[in-house]
Amino acid sequence: MLVKVAAAGVHAVDTDIRQGGGPPTLPKPQLPMTPGREVAGTVEAVGPDVEGSWAGKRVVAHVGFLSGGYAEYALAPAASLHALPDRVGFPEAVAAIGTGRTAQLVLDAARLTPDDVVVVTGASGGLGNQLMQLALSLGARVVALYGGEAKRAAVTALRTDGLIPLDTSEQDWAERMKHELKDGSPSVVLDGVGGDVARTALESLARGGRHLIFGWASGAPVQVATEDIVERSITVGSVLGAPINALRDLETRSLEAVAQGRVRPLVDEYPLADAAKAHTAIETRASRGKVVLVTDMAR
Numbered sequence: 001m002l003v004k005v006a007a008a009g010v011h012a013v014d015t016d017i018r019q020g021g022g023p024p025t026l027p028k029p030q031l032p033m034t035p036g037r038e039v040a041g042t043v044e045a046v047g048p049d050v051e052g053s054w055a056g057k058r059v060v061a062h063v064g065f066l067s068g069g070y071a072e073y074a075l076a077p078a079a080s081l082h083a084l085p086d087r088v089g090f091p092e093a094v095a096a097i098g099t100g101r102t103a104q105l106v107l108d109a110a111r112l113t114p115d116d117v118v119v120v121t122g123a124s125g126g127l128g129n130q131l132m133q134l135a136l137s138l139g140a141r142v143v144a145l146y147g148g149e150a151k152r153a154a155v156t157a158l159r160t161d162g163l164i165p166l167d168t169s170e171q172d173w174a175e176r177m178k179h180e181l182k183d184g185s186p187s188v189v190l191d192g193v194g195g196d197v198a199r200t201a202l203e204s205l206a207r208g209g210r211h212l213i214f215g216w217a218s219g220a221p222v223q224v225a226t227e228d229i230v231e232r233s234i235t236v237g238s239v240l241g242a243p244i245n246a247l248r249d250l251e252t253r254s255l256e257a258v259a260q261g262r263v264r265p266l267v268d269e270y271p272l273a274d275a276a277k278a279h280t281a282i283e284t285r286a287s288r289g290k291v292v293l294v295t296d297m298a299r
């Protein structure tokens with residue numbers, strides 16, 4: 001399919017690839033290349049062997065290795081497309097198709113219940129913000145960690161019961177968490193930040209708690225010793241590395257969560273022409289929520 005692009009997702013993986021790095025699981029791109037693996041827009045043209053009436057439809061796709069989203073037109077394999085309900089905007093769809101599908105993967109592994117008290121690191125970021133909302137929608141209490149006053153609004157915008165926002169740039173955030181959780185300790189940490197923040201969160205876990213790793217935006221994964229696991233029966237797990245068999249199902253569930261209002265993705269929009277600024281925002285930790293490039297079509 002040829003998709004007329006309304007919105008394209010930007011990811012830290014894109015900035016890493018642009019700098020010559022990127023995850024070892026991704027093949028090094030052939031230059032010249034167009035970044036962008038998450039695309040939403042309308043179907044402009046359909047290839048010869050494609051079934052169904054897709055022409056003109058509002059769609060979203062994760063195009064993976066094909067890349068090419070930072071453009072006015074992008075190619076997407078027919079099997080990657082999801083039709084979009086009218087009530088889901090293009091930027092929100094982009095946030096759902098990649099970051100949101102990871103959120104569903106993390107949620108499956110976390111097996112949250114309404115009794116859980118969940119610490120979400122990086123709750124101002126694309127993934128953390130969606131996880132915070134999903135955990136709240138399941139009835140759990142959520143300690144949402146963010147770094148600095150400028151990020152606070154990204155976490156508190158929803159004003160939901162059960163949300164405890166805490167600024168990790170304040171030295172005493174762990175004591176404040178204890179004070180807020182008078183009746184107990186966290187039972188789960190959902191961690192994409194690692195480093196000192198994640199270590200403090202792990203130390204705050206109740207006996208039998210779970211620490212689930214899905215990244216280390218701080219540059220270093222959380223440090224765990226055997227004593228942590230043995231003395232307090234903590235389980236430490238990761239959603240990274242294992243084969244993922246049901247990506248399309250994760251994407252479908254993520255789009256449903258947005259369509260049903262269980263997740264309202266926080267998006268940080270930049271015009272397509274300002275892709276460089278969008279990269280800088282990610283690289284300087286200035287972005288809030290999911291960074292998305294938009295064309296005039298999205299407005």
Ligand SMILES: NC(=O)c1ccc[n+]([C@@H]2O[C@H](COP(=O)([O-])OP(=O)(O)OC[C@H]3O[C@@H](n4cnc5c(N)ncnc54)[C@H](OP(=O)(O)O)[C@@H]3O)[C@@H](O)[C@H]2O)c1
Nearest residue numbers: 098099102122124125126127146147151192215216217218
């Ligand atoms: N998005 C996905 O689909 C996906 C998939 C697999 C793994 N992951 C991993 O999950 C983590 C979060 O991804 P994301 O897409 O939500 O990224 P993001 O939007 O850039 O958010 C990362 C968050 O981490 C926090 N952070 C704390 N210390 C940081 C530091 N030293 N440098 C940069 N950020 C720091 C930031 O919040 P504050 O500034 O408020 O502290 C930031 O909002 C990353 O480790 C990523 O590799 C993401």
